[in-house]
Amino acid sequence: MSMVIEENIMVPMRDGVKLATDVYRPAQQGQWPVLVTRLPYNKDRRFPFEYPPFTKEKRIFLELNFDSARVVEAGYVIVAQDTRGRFASEGEFEPFVHEVEDGADAITWAASQPWSSGQVGMFGVSYQGLTQWQAAREQPAALRAIAPSQSPGWHVYPYQGGAFLLGVALGWATGVAMEEVQRRVGQGRATRAELEEMMQASGDLPALFRRLPLVDVPLLQGRAPYYFDWLAHPTLDEYWRTLIQEEFYEQVTVPALTIAGWYDHFQREDLEHYQSMRQRGGSALARSLQHLVIGPWSHGNFLRGFRERTYGAASFARDLLTDLHLRWFDHWLKGIENGVEQEKPVRIFVMGTNVRREEEDWPLPDTQYRPYYLHSGGHANTATGDGVLSTAQAD
The missing domain is CATH 3.40.50.1820 (Alpha/Beta hydrolase fold, catalytic domain)
Structure with a gap:
């Protein structure tokens, strides 16, 4: 067809x-x-x-x-x-x-x-x-x-257990902001130099993730203002209720x-x-x-x-x-x-x-639940660290 x-x-x-x-x-x-x-x-x-x-x-x-x-x-x-x-x-x-x-x-x-x-x-x-x-x-x-x-x-709501989901929120906002700059270039409201600066930042997200304080992302000002709103409202207040x-x-x-x-x-x-x-x-x-x-x-x-x-x-x-x-x-x-x-x-x-x-359904009707606990020798802070999950409860 x-x-x-x-x-x-x-x-x-x-x-x-x-x-x-x-x-x-x-x-x-x-x-x-x-x-x-x-x-x-x-x-x-x-x-x-x-x-x-x-x-x-x-x-x-x-x-x-x-x-x-x-x-x-x-x-x-x-x-x-x-x-x-x-x-x-x-x-x-x-x-x-x-x-x-x-x-x-x-x-x-x-x-x-x-x-x-x-x-x-x-x-x-x-x-x-x-x-x-x-x-x-x-x-x-x-x-x-x-x-x-x-x-x-x-x-x-970009928080989980009280922690800001930085990788999701900042990574997503940066990508969206870069596309917004592309859109503005096409409309004559931004320059190629601004777009290149934004693309360079998007290509090195780990550097953005390391910046402190978290609001110190000037490239998002005026391009993804909602990112700063998310940081300013860490609890389920009136901003989120809307x-x-x-x-x-x-x-x-x-x-x-x-x-x-x-x-x-x-x-x-x-x-x-x-x-x-x-x-x-x-x-x-x-x-x-x-x-x-x-x-x-x-x-x-x-x-x-x-x-x-x-x-x-x-x-x-x-x-x-x-x-x-x-x-x-x-x-x-x-x-x-x-x-x-x-x-x-x-x-x-x-x-x-x-x-x-x-x-027939999810969770599976015959699911058996078992608690797991976090353990480490004090170095569970990287992908190659010593953190493990165990059914043994931590001391």
């Missing part, structure tokens, strides 16, 4: 800001279900080199765990949108702030187009996963199901296929999404039809495995995950009775034995 690509359609949001949107659709006349993804990382970013099966024409964020050509050939339209204030979109970027309303507006727009059947799903990895959960909170009428993968938590909705899961009423990785730093958040939706989802359908897949993947790495270890076909999982997406959306968007609702909801890859298992 041949494909038509329409680029940089400026779609108005409810406040008049227009967001750049690409459409990939079958060339044949007809109305098709639509899969939407929204991201701050450039919907048009291409692979920088030939990486079979990818060519330089492929858009990275349509291909991470998904074969976009196969999906269009299967009779879907793909809609990809730069989030507010990013790349070709208008407005100012404030992480997490506008994704509920903008996501719902994008879904409504997609459902109303002449090539649309009015049935909409969402897909994507990392921030693309977060935009799915956020849009689902507004319960847009056309949204039927989502497939978030390796998604941050709903509470987007972003955090305690009844988040109660607002989501659609089935979700959550895709997680054993090596992913958002694994805990993915498991929380699955468990909380089973318990607190906003409809009986949402509570009973949450599915979870866990494989041997790190963040965004579904294509190549690891230099130290691969897990056979499971390390190169794009085809497998495309099959899962199509089966999921064929049921919820096309109404095909393919057995999705009768399947066991949890699929895990067991590392070591390297086998896939289907289970």
Whole structure:
């Protein structure tokens, strides 16, 4: 099936800001279900080199765990949108702030187009996963199901156990700031010298991590001001309460296929999404039809495995995950009775034995819990230190 690509359609949001949107659709006349993804990382970013099966024409964020050509050939339209204030979109970027309303507006727009059947799903990895959960909170009428993968938590709070998640927060903010400078260069609001300075800093993150105090990152001033807000608000105060909705899961009423990785730093958040939706989802359908897949993947790495270890076909999982997406959306968007609702909801890859298992729930019903304790000889502060985990309680 041949494909038509329409680029940089400026779609108005409810406040008049227009967001750049690409459409990939079958060339044949007809109305098709639509899969939407929204991201701050450039919907048009291409692979920088030939990486079979990818060519330089492929858009990275349509291909991470998904074969976009196969999906269009299967009779879907793909809609990809730069989030507010990013790349070709208008407005100012404030992480997490506008994704509920903008996501719902994008879904409504997609459902109303002449090539649309009015049935909409969402897909994507990392921030693309977060935009799915956020849009689902507004319960847009056309949204039927989502497939978030390796998604941050709903509470987007960069602290854990009281400690600031410096590697995640500063690393992410620096990358986003560099892209913001690129955007400003294209608009004539920044110089090449500023971009080169930002790229040099991004290329040596360990040097930024060592800087004290943590607020001493002048390159982020005016480019990622939210980083300084995060540092200024270490507790769950009013700043965070404007972003955090305690009844988040109660607002989501659609089935979700959550895709997680054993090596992913958002694994805990993915498991929380699955468990909380089973318990607190906003409809009986949402509570009973949450599915979870866990494989041997790190963040965004579904294509190549690891230099130290691969897990056979499971390390190169794009085809497998495309099959899962199509089966999921064929049921919820096309109404095909393919057995999705009768399947066991949890699929895990067991590392070591390297086998896939289907289970009734997560945590596994027969889980046996055992406490582990940190031990060391006083030098557990590096990757080559002497820290160990043991079932023996420390003195």
